[in-house]
Amino acid sequence: MRFPIGLSSVFSIQGPRSIYVYSLLIGLFSGFGAYGFNWALTWTESFTFGNLIGYDPGTPAGDLHFHSVDKVGDLSPLWILFLPAIGGLFVGIITSFFCQEAQGGGTDSLIHAFHFNEGKISTKVPFYKALATILTLGSGGSGGKEGPTAQIGAGFGSSLANFLGAGARARRTLMLAGTAGGLGAIFRAPLGGAITAVEMVYQEDIESDSLVPCVLSSVTAYLTYTSIAGSGSIFSVKEYSLNDYRHIPLYIVLGLLCYVVGYFFVKVYHWVQDIFSKLPLPNFLKPAFGGLIVGCIALLFPEVLGSGFGLIQRMINGEVLTSTSFGFSGPFFLLAVAIFKVFSTSLTVGSGSSGGLLGPSFAIGGMLGAFVGTMANVLFPDLNIIVFPFLLVGMGSFFAGVARAPIAGMIMVCDMIGSYALLPALMIVAMIAVVLSHKISIYRNQIKNRFLSPSHHWDMNQDIMDRIRIQDHFTEFRKYAMVSEHLSLTQLQSNAPGIQASDFILIGSNEEYKGIVSLRKNRILPEYEAELKNLITCGEIVQDVPPVCQKDTLGKALRILLEYDVDKLAIVEENRCLGYLRYIDLFNAYQNEVKNKNKKTKAV
Structure with missing residues (x-):
């Protein structure tokens, strides 16, 4: 920290x-x-x-x-x-x-x-x-x-x-x-x-x-x-x-x-x-x-x-x-x-x-x-x-x-x-x-x-977001920032720059979803790394963030991201984590939906 x-x-x-x-x-x-x-x-x-x-x-x-x-x-x-x-x-x-x-x-x-x-x-x-x-x-x-x-x-x-x-x-x-x-x-x-x-x-x-x-x-x-x-x-x-x-x-x-x-x-x-x-x-x-x-x-x-x-x-x-x-x-x-x-x-x-x-x-x-x-x-x-x-x-x-x-x-x-x-x-x-x-x-x-800036994902039209289901735009999900709950916090800090992430999806031995660990909120100071090395695991500091499934809407996903102050969200089906979605993924899906809707309107 x-x-x-x-x-x-x-x-x-x-x-x-x-x-x-x-x-x-x-x-x-x-x-x-x-x-x-x-x-x-x-x-x-x-x-x-x-x-x-x-x-x-x-x-x-x-x-x-x-x-x-x-x-x-x-x-x-x-x-x-x-x-x-x-x-x-x-x-x-x-x-x-x-x-x-x-x-x-x-x-x-x-x-x-x-x-x-x-x-x-x-x-x-x-x-x-x-x-x-x-x-x-x-x-x-x-x-x-x-x-x-x-x-x-x-x-x-x-x-x-x-x-x-x-x-x-x-x-x-x-x-x-x-x-x-x-x-x-x-x-x-x-x-x-x-x-x-x-x-x-x-x-x-x-x-x-x-x-x-x-x-x-x-x-x-x-x-x-x-x-x-x-x-x-x-x-x-x-x-x-x-x-x-x-x-x-x-x-x-x-x-x-x-x-x-x-x-x-x-x-x-x-x-x-x-x-x-x-x-x-x-x-x-x-x-x-x-x-x-x-x-x-x-x-x-x-x-x-x-x-x-x-x-x-x-x-x-x-x-x-x-x-x-x-x-x-x-x-x-x-x-x-x-x-x-x-x-x-x-x-x-x-x-x-x-x-x-x-x-x-x-x-x-x-x-x-x-x-x-x-x-x-x-x-x-x-x-x-x-x-x-x-x-x-x-x-x-x-x-x-x-x-x-x-x-x-x-x-x-x-x-x-x-x-x-x-x-x-x-x-x-x-x-x-x-x-x-x-x-x-x-x-x-x-x-x-x-409204065209990635910095304002939360300004997206909520009515449109609540009509778009995740499965309508996504069939595969990212897995780079998924880590085991048994991984030590010091090891996660060492791996984070290579993965280029600050929030990580925690999974169990059978890929079941456990929660999210945020290095923005939990980090061991360099002077304490030697004493605390391998003593704190990611599972001990996990944040309980609700996951979503593919049938859920982008609106629900966005509300969870904002409420829990995380930058990614787990996608879970039958208790198995399929991957995650980020802010930018929701934003791109929203933009594509708006563009497609505008094209249909112009065609009519």
């Missing part, structure tokens, strides 16, 4: 209230993790950008607590060209030989873990993800820092669930709570972090079951982070409100532009991913090759390096952004930065380096908003356009479109500036971008809605 026997019932998850308490703990850890990561990243960027590259990307107001670029040397084309490739090489070594899961954006892997891996995340992922991201962004790669902070929190949530012996449903919830904590802390967005976590896993839905835990974790992480780094939002913004309705047509134009460039971004990013996956190079060299191309782009536009948040703060402050290489400014320079940021981000993350996509999406959208605002000033000087509101609205709307997360895009930006004054404009532009972008998403593992 993971806990001594007396403490198991005290610390195990007993219901929603237990989840809420552990969400607070996850938020606390996520806040400290985000602070440590941001400190290390900002210190690294201070050294590389200031001493090697010789370029000052600016600093968001919320990061002034950390190290910043105080002294900037002369611009070094040599370092600009080769530093992203050097960083990519180190990242490639980490992701190829130590932790493959650390490559890429991070958010997509979290979504995959939620839907398809029961919320399980390897304990080594947060550390290697943080290290790889520091190397990527510190060397000038174009990416965001939300990926590792989200995975730090998500990894802790998943590990805590495993430690507590929680089931898949609770583990997914705690994983999302950790994700919310990481986002809420690093972006100083307590509500935005929670909404992003529950919305990003679907294209047209939210994970409402996890909303309260995500809010608790995100707020706790935010308070923990700001108690150390100081209060305030990540961007310092002057007061503004949408009081001139003549600006609304310009916001509509911005929504259309966010859709066009967002569609281009998604296509380019996925194309780069596919190209690099087939590239005839060793995997550890692919991020370096991508970094070299990013360096070539940065020779012309150093503005594409890093997350881009510093440039956004400079423009919010009223600075007219001027090309470092060519000395020109104006709306088309801002549009060029946005377009080249699309390529640099796609090449950085798509080649296998580590960095988030949320941060660059904000930067690209911000440049598009600044382009519209600046162009409007040129064409319609009588409107007295202030540029920074368009910049901020573009940030949230572009992310809402490419990530299929309209509420998250709006709330996140409002939290990041500490004001909801721009919410009406955000709602207009974000809805245009989202409605037009309904067929695209930057995250490939997103699922349309909760």
